[in-house]
Amino acid sequence: MKIQFTLLISCLFFTGVQLISQELLRDKHHEVPDHEYVSVDKSVMQRQVGYSARFSDIITSQVNVDANGLDIIGDAGNEPSIAVDPTNPNRMVIGWRQFDTVTNNFRQAGYGYSLDGGFTWTFPGVINPGIFRSDPVLDFDAQGNFYYNSLQGTFECDVYQITDGGVAWSGPFPAKGGDKQWMRMDRSGGIGDQNNYSYWNSNFSTCEPGQFTRSTDGSFTFEDCLMIDGDPFWGTLAVDKSGDLYITGAGNGGIILVKSTNAKDPNENIVWDFVTTVNLDGQLNGFFPLNPQGLMGQTWVDVDISNGAGENNVYVLASVERANDPGDVMFARSTDGGASFEPPVRINTDALGGYNWFGTMSVAPNGRIDVVWLDTRDDPNNFNSRLYYSFSEDNGTTWSNNEPLSPAFDSTVGWPQQSKMGDYFDMVSDNDYAYLAWANTINGGQDVYFTRIAPEEIVLGTLERTLVDFSLAPNPIENDTQIQFQLQSEKNISIVVYDVLGKPITTLFEGAANGKMQIPWKGTAGQNSKLNSGMYFIAIAFDGYQKTLKAIIK
Numbered sequence: 001m002k003i004q005f006t007l008l009i010s011c012l013f014f015t016g017v018q019l020i021s022q023e024l025l026r027d028k029h030h031e032v033p034d035h036e037y038v039s040v041d042k043s044v045m046q047r048q049v050g051y052s053a054r055f056s057d058i059i060t061s062q063v064n065v066d067a068n069g070l071d072i073i074g075d076a077g078n079e080p081s082i083a084v085d086p087t088n089p090n091r092m093v094i095g096w097r098q099f100d101t102v103t104n105n106f107r108q109a110g111y112g113y114s115l116d117g118g119f120t121w122t123f124p125g126v127i128n129p130g131i132f133r134s135d136p137v138l139d140f141d142a143q144g145n146f147y148y149n150s151l152q153g154t155f156e157c158d159v160y161q162i163t164d165g166g167v168a169w170s171g172p173f174p175a176k177g178g179d180k181q182w183m184r185m186d187r188s189g190g191i192g193d194q195n196n197y198s199y200w201n202s203n204f205s206t207c208e209p210g211q212f213t214r215s216t217d218g219s220f221t222f223e224d225c226l227m228i229d230g231d232p233f234w235g236t237l238a239v240d241k242s243g244d245l246y247i248t249g250a251g252n253g254g255i256i257l258v259k260s261t262n263a264k265d266p267n268e269n270i271v272w273d274f275v276t277t278v279n280l281d282g283q284l285n286g287f288f289p290l291n292p293q294g295l296m297g298q299t300w301v302d303v304d305i306s307n308g309a310g311e312n313n314v315y316v317l318a319s320v321e322r323a324n325d326p327g328d329v330m331f332a333r334s335t336d337g338g339a340s341f342e343p344p345v346r347i348n349t350d351a352l353g354g355y356n357w358f359g360t361m362s363v364a365p366n367g368r369i370d371v372v373w374l375d376t377r378d379d380p381n382n383f384n385s386r387l388y389y390s391f392s393e394d395n396g397t398t399w400s401n402n403e404p405l406s407p408a409f410d411s412t413v414g415w416p417q418q419s420k421m422g423d424y425f426d427m428v429s430d431n432d433y434a435y436l437a438w439a440n441t442i443n444g445g446q447d448v449y450f451t452r453i454a455p456e457e458i459v460l461g462t463l464e465r466t467l468v469d470f471s472l473a474p475n476p477i478e479n480d481t482q483i484q485f486q487l488q489s490e491k492n493i494s495i496v497v498y499d500v501l502g503k504p505i506t507t508l509f510e511g512a513a514n515g516k517m518q519i520p521w522k523g524t525a526g527q528n529s530k531l532n533s534g535m536y537f538i539a540i541a542f543d544g545y546q547k548t549l550k551a552i553i554k
Contacts, residue, residue, distance in 0.1 A: 022250055025285070026233050030179040030204045033106065033132045033153040035417065040100040042066070046073040051407075051442040051449075053468065057461030058405055060451045062443070063094050063112040063121045076102050076414055077110055077448040078422030082437035083138035083146060086187065089430060090117040091165075094437045095136035095148055096448045098126050099416035107416075109133035109150045110448075113167060118435065118450045127160060127169060135181060138426075141194045142187035147219055149175060149183040149198060156206045157181055157198070159219050175222045176213040178205035180298075180423075182236045188243040192264025194218055199247055201233040212247075216266035230256045230275040234284055235299040239264075240312060246338060248301035248316050250284045252277065255299055257316060259338045280330040280344045282320030286423075288327070290355055290376070290385065290411045294420030296320070296327055297358045297373075306367035310395030314338040317347075319359035319373060325352045329359035329373045333396045347390055349402050350377035355385070360436070362429040368393050368455060370434035372427060374411070375404075378489075384408040387438065391455045403458055405451065407442055407468055407488055414446035421446060463545040466491065469516075470540055476552035483508065483519040483538060483549075490514035491542040497525065497551075498537045505536065523553045 050062035050071035062069075064077045076099040085091040091114070098110025108126040127133070127150070135151040146162040150172070157177025161170045178200035186195040196219045202211035210225025211233075228247055235249025243264035248257050257276045262268045286295035297319035304310040314334040322328055329347040334340060348356040359373040369392045374385040387406040390399045411421045425438040434453040439446060454461075468486040475481060483495065495509040506525040523531050531553055539548045 022253055022283070025250070026201060027203050030201070031134045031151060031153070035105040037106045037130045037132070038101065038104050039130070040075075042072060042075070042100070045075070047071065048073055048443065050447070053465070055461050055464050057454045057457035058451055058465065059119060060406070060449055061118060061121055063437075063448045063450050064096070064098070064110065064123050065121060066123070069120065071443050071445070071447065073445060074102055075100055076416040076446040078420075078439040078446055079135060079424060080437035080439060080448045081136050081138045081426040082428055082435055082450070083140045084428045084430070084435050085140050085144050085146070086142060087144035091115055092118060092435065092450075093138055093146060093148075094121075094448060094450060095138050096437075096439070097134050097136070097422065102414060102416045102445070105417035106132065107134050109136060109148070111136070111148065112448070114450070118452050121450065124167075135179070137181060137183040137198070139183055139185045141185045142189065143194070145194075147183070147185065147196065149181060151177065151179065151181060154206065155179055155204050159183075159196070161219060173220050173222075175215070175219075176207050176210070176225050178202070178211060180204070180234055184237040184239055186239045186243055186264060188239060188241055188264070190243040190264060191266070192216075192239075192243040195264060195266070196222075197237055197239075197245060197263065199228060199232070199237065202227065202231055203233070214263060214270065226270065228258055229272040230258055232256055232258060234295065236301055238301045238303045238314075240303040241305040244337075246301050246303060246314060248278070248299045250299065251275075254278070255280050255284065255316065255318065257301065257314070257334075257338050257341075274339065276334075276338055276340065278316045278332050278341050280316070280318055280320050280332055282322035282328065282330060284318060285321040288355065290357065290383065291421055292419040295423040297360070298424050300359070300361040302361055302363040302369075304363055304367045304395065305365055308367045310367045312337060313395055315361065315363065315369060315396060316341065317359055317361040317371060319357045325354075327355040327357050329356045329371065331361075331371070331396060345396065345399075347371050347399060347402075348373065348375060348388070350375065354382055357385075358425050358438075360425045360427050362427040362434060364429035364431050364434075366431045367395060368429065368431070369396055370427060370429045370453065370455065372405075372425065372434075372436055372438070375402075378404070378408060384410055387440070387451070389434075389453055389458065391434075391458075400455070400458065403462060404488065405453070405465065406440065407486070409441045411441060413441045413444060416446065463543055464547075466542075467540065467545075467547060470547050470549065472538065472549050472551055476554050477521075477523045478554050480520060480522045481551075483521060484517070485540060486516045487514050493540055493542040495519060495538065495540050498539060500535050500537075505531070508538070
């Protein structure tokens with residue numbers, strides 16, 4: 001009956017019909033252990049080279065890789081959360097729901113870390129092998145201490161810590177909790193500095209009635225639960241430069257923002273100042289063809305902590321179902337501390353009718369607003385998704401062009417015995433970059449990725465990112481080799497061999513190309529005459545852009 005109901009919902013959603021009430025949505029989606037743990041010997045699982053990208057404006061790396069950086073075929077990961085150390089941006093951690101095999105739905109607390117700004121990742125495994133854990137949420141405090149909030153199958157949450165700058169865990173420390181929890185640390189430097197706040201769906205709570213808790217002692221103990229005015233769910237939290245707390249989510253039949261100006265004070269009982277309705281011209285939803293058992297995304301709130309014109313602005317964003325569109329990324333701004341919001345703005349600029357899902361937002365300390373989402377505009381069948389990005393440097397008044405950052409992928413492959421790619425992505429911004437943790441199926445399976453986005457380079461890098469791969473193997477060349485490349489869209493290209501003085505020797509390809517291609521070459525020129533031993537250069541060119549490989553002929 002549950003499976004039939006999910007399929008019915010997916011079909012109704014696809015037609016644009018208003019689905020089910022907010023209360024039914026609130027009660028429907030929750031985590032339960034439905035498979036027993038099965039020990040998997042990963043050393044015998046097949047490997048492949050994972051997708052990666054290294055461009056001037058973005059770098060992308062797979063996170064759930066083996067010790068050699070290879071993709072482990074047959075495992076899966078989703079629902080990633082990222083934390084970047086504010087005292088050392090090269091140090092970052094991503095956590096996710098780890099499935100050791102796609103034949104089993106048992107999930108554990110996966111994590112990976114990078115010490116070089118996200119270029120390489122170490123995946124040690126899971127925090128507690130064989131223990132059910134889900135829905136990870138990660139954060140650092142202002143001092144560089146790290147926190148990992150993990151959901152048990154009982155809806156109780158634990159917080160793990162790393163407080164010595166290393167990689168060894170302490171804890172877990174019981175943190176109350178419930179399903180779809182989110183966590184945020186206070187980094188304001190005020191009386192609430194290092195406070196840990198979390199909230200969750202009150203329908204799946206360990207402390208009914210209750211959906212919120214606070215720690216004021218370094219996340220070692222957590223206070224008794226209390227309800228949040230408006231009873232929000234499927235949303236996030238933010239803390240401004242004064243330590244004021246903001247919470248957003250679905251509630252009161254729409255999307256709401258809740259604020260507390262005294263949650264920062266450990267000596268006071270928390271009071272909610274007000275509940276504001278946020279008009280995003282749509283509703284949170286999910287259970288649609290691209291993510292049948294998951295959400296379209298959650299609601300994001302963030303605050304401008306700069307000293308600029310947008311200081312203390314409050315921003316709310318979500319992928320929502322609208323009356324005339326199955327999924328749009330909608331944004332709203334408050335310039336009065338969350339008391340009221342301006343009319344919403346549609347961030348995605350595609351034609352109506354496409355899916356724009358998993359909309360995710362973060363705000364840099366200088367006030368730049370970064371937004372990413374998955375987008376089906378480039379697929380005539382409205383099914384395959386690509387990662388898209390836009391940013392604003394004038395407090396959300398104007399936005400950069402929508403820019404694709406990834407190849408297209410089918411989100412319905414690699415499901416680990418559940419028909420979804422998770423429920424959310426996560427992003428953190430500093431003045432130079434946006435750091436994204438996300439899931440995709442570019443490798444043919446469901447994996448966790450990191451992407452670092454350089455906003456100031458994003459427009460300049462568009463042509464460069466059209467070429468996903470350009471490689472030569474084997475190299476050095478004895479008899480023959482293969483030139484491999486992949487284009488994200490059709491281009492008229494040329495591939496030419498040059499000598500060390502830049503003189504063209506031979507043209508290997510000229511014409512229209514798209515997708516993955518291979519061109520064989522035997523190290524010859526003209527009438528298949530063998531080139532002399534030495535160094536040569538192979539260049540691919542299109543639209544005024546050129547990239548070159550060095551080739552050695554033995």
